[in-house]
Amino acid sequence: GVRRRSGEPYLLHPIAVAKIVVDEIGLGAKSVVAALLHDVVEDTEYTVEDMERIFGPKIAKMVDGLTKMSGVFNADTSEQAEYFRKVLLTLSDDVRVILIKIADRLHNMRTLGSMPTNKQIKITGETLYLFAPLAYRLGLYTIKSELEDLCMKYRFPVQYAELSEKLKATEEQREAFISKFNAPIIEALKRDHINFEISGRVKSLYSIWSKMQRKQIPFEEVYDLFAIRIVFQPLPFPSEKTQCWQIFSTITDIYTPKPDRLRDWISMPKANGYEALHSTVMGPDGVWVEVQIRTQRMEE
Incomplete structure (x- = not known):
């Protein structure tokens, strides 16, 4: 009791x-x-x-x-x-x-x-x-x-409530944006016969708010609200790493990457064993989107 x-x-x-x-x-x-x-x-x-x-x-x-x-x-x-x-x-x-x-x-x-x-x-x-x-x-x-x-x-309850409201108000726009961003990628990867899943998420409230504080900008000016993850089943050949880079290359043929935002955690996995290729690319309407590429094994 x-x-x-x-x-x-x-x-x-x-x-x-x-x-x-x-x-x-x-x-x-x-x-x-x-x-x-x-x-x-x-x-x-x-x-x-x-x-x-x-x-x-x-x-x-x-x-x-x-x-x-x-x-x-x-x-x-x-x-x-x-x-x-x-x-x-x-x-x-x-x-x-x-x-x-x-x-x-x-x-x-x-x-x-x-x-x-x-x-x-x-x-x-x-x-x-x-x-x-x-x-x-x-x-x-x-x-x-x-x-x-x-x-x-x-x-920060007041700021939390305000930001939650703003995110809710723009939810439909964001869903539409993610679909629009993903469409040409899905088409290209299917054309290459890659077995993959793609998921999109909006970054956390706290990370958006931190960025607003750090850069002293309003919500409307926070660009990289989005992160897209592509998880695929690699072929036996070539190496997983090469196949991740091939997908990266396919995506950057569609969208322009931001060179200083490329992170290769496949060649050098994080201390916890996390492996992935991260890149930030310029999506439709000049919006930055973070893209994470990893194989099914890395995901598990």
């Missing part, structure tokens, strides 16, 4: 975190168990030794890592560099611990409305400076965007 501050039964939080771990991050059974147990050592009489006896050494070690990380975040110091150091030390040991911690933070952010304001400020600060960049480095782009957007919602 223990309850969280939001009034919901205590048990709902670990279940929600475990659900995020499975549905949104895609981890396996051991991680789910560790997610369900992530607060047990901290909040109950059970020890890590008990965990090991009941669930075995691997899960116990993950729960121990999660407990230690909680200790770092519950301290009232905001020595950011020290946070990073401790977090990254844990990271080198078992990345699943970090992923569960991100899931824990995502659920806390989704239920942040029930927290007092001073707690909201501390939690959003940590989330922006630590969890969102970590999620990004680990390839969890959707989660990174949601974390940032939720931070903005609590930190």
